[in-house]
Amino acid sequence: MSKKIKNNVYSVGKVDWELRRFHGDELSTHHGSTYNSYLIKEQKTVLIDTVWAPFSAEFMRELPAEVELSRIDAVVINHAEIDHSGAIVDLMQHLPDVPVYCSHNGVKSLRGHFHKDWNFKPVRTGDRLDIGNGKQLMFIEAPMLHWPDTMFTYLTQDNILFSNDAFGQHLATDKIFADLVDQHSLWKEAIKYYANIIAPWSKLVDSKLRELKSLDLPIDIICPSHGACWRKDIHKIIDAYALWANGYREDRITIAYDSMWGATRAMAEAIAKGIREADSEVVLAVHSLAKSDKNDVMTDIFRSKAFLLGSPSHNKCALASVGALLEELRGLSFQGKKAAAFGSYGWSGEGQVRLNSILKEIGYECVDDGIRNMWQPSDADLARCVEYGRKFALKVQ
Numbered sequence: 207m208s209k210k211i212k213n214n215v216y217s218v219g220k221v222d223w224e225l226r227r228f229h230g231d232e233l234s235t236h237h238g239s240t241y242n243s244y245l246i247k248e249q250k251t252v253l254i255d256t257v258w259a260p261f262s263a264e265f266m267r268e269l270p271a272e273v274e275l276s277r278i279d280a281v282v283i284n285h286a287e288i289d290h291s292g293a294i295v296d297l298m299q300h301l302p303d304v305p306v307y308c309s310h311n312g313v314k315s316l317r318g319h320f321h322k323d324w325n326f327k328p329v330r331t332g333d334r335l336d337i338g339n340g341k342q343l344m345f346i347e348a349p350m351l352h353w354p355d356t357m358f359t360y361l362t363q364d365n366i367l368f369s370n371d372a373f374g375q376h377l378a379t380d381k382i383f384a385d386l387v388d389q390h391s392l393w394k395e396a397i398k399y400y401a402n403i404i405a406p407w408s409k410l411v412d413s414k415l416r417e418l419k420s421l422d423l424p425i426d427i428i429c430p431s432h433g434a435c436w437r438k439d440i441h442k443i444i445d446a447y448a449l450w451a452n453g454y455r456e457d458r459i460t461i462a463y464d465s466m467w468g469a470t471r472a473m474a475e476a477i478a479k480g481i482r483e484a485d486s487e488v489v490l491a492v493h494s495l496a497k498s499d500k501n502d503v504m505t506d507i508f509r510s511k512a513f514l515l516g517s518p519s520h521n522k523c524a525l526a527s528v529g530a531l532l533e534e535l536r537g538l539s540f541q542g543k544k545a546a547a548f549g550s551y552g553w554s555g556e557g558q559v560r561l562n563s564i565l566k567e568i569g570y571e572c573v574d575d576g577i578r579n580m581w582q583p584s585d586a587d588l589a590r591c592v593e594y595g596r597k598f599a600l601k602v603q
């Protein structure tokens with residue numbers, strides 16, 4: 207059943223209450239998600255985005271209850287990733303000649319995914335589509351938010367920005383608007399979404415926000431493609447994106463480690479103790495990479511002013527869980543984080559040295575050479591880790 211956004215704009219997408227893993231198995235979605243599709247019924251009827259392919263049949267079963275399919279005059283695909291374009295093949299079987307508005311890269315992505323040659327109408331920033339009743343759709347390219355093809359669509363008069371992935375949250379809710387959902391879950395999912403999906407493109411986020419400001423478009427509602435729509439205090443999510451895009455950090459330190467026989471874990475806890483002794487205010491997050499959710503760890507690191515990675519030496523390397531986290535940290539390119547590495551070893555101790563070296567290589571500022579410890583830490587070794595934690599806290603203040 208559709209839900210009204212404003213005037214003749216309706217939400218016709220899918221709430222996926224079950225979803226727990228996304229992007230294959232790469233991303234955790236503890237609170238499910240939604241695949242938002244929007245129907246605009248002015249003199250022209252326009253569908254903006256569809257739903258993920260597994261829900262295509264359901265989408266196509268329910269859409270005719272909202273609009274006679276033959277009345278759809280245009281389809282807009284803001285982003286061709288299949289969580290938004292997945293139902294287009296089934297849809298276009300009913301609308302073979304209807305124009306599909308998307309970016310130039312969108313044409314390439316849609317052709318690449320579906321190998322179909324629909325009636326593509328590639329658009330650029332500033333191009334407009336008249337939909338009658340004095341209203342227009344204006345297109346705004348937004349490359350890398352979150353794919354090269356992404357664009358926003360702005361509806362004049364109603365002042366709605368359909369922003370696709372940007373400003374989204376993986377949050378299943380049957381309440382359409384952000385002000386109606388649990389605020390803790392909303393913001394937790396919004397920042398997790400930014401940290402794990404949008405962060406690599408922070409420079410482009412910053413410039414897109416400036417461009418939007420310079421376009422001086424009145425925006426009453428932001429309708430993303432995942433989660434709830436922003437209609438009250440929308441400056442809060444825009445301001446949050448401006449903060450997150452510019453070397454965001456809170457007074458928080460994250461320690462992430464893996465351990466084989468408990469020595470690196472003991473070091474982690476001793477370092478945490480030292481940090482707390484030196485700084486009673488800083489928020490500490492300590493994660494075992496074997497136990498914690500990777501994306502939650504990454505969100506904590508994104509929120510932190512500094513982080514420590516710990517691993518025992520294993521086959522002259524760090525443990526695979528820590529190596530995988532480093533690879534992801536490389537890709538996410540968080541800005542303005544200080545870091546260091548620690549770990550235990552039994553023979554030659556390459557693991558911690560390697561961690562420090564990779565942290566530097568991928569652009570994180572190592573405050574020192576970190577700390578390593580041979581064999582299980584003794585009381586004296588743990589005292590040395592506590593002292594290291596104290597010094598680390600002072601160095602990153």
Ligand code: FEO
Binds near residue numbers: 287289353431
């Ligand atoms: Fe929600 Fe980039 O797809």
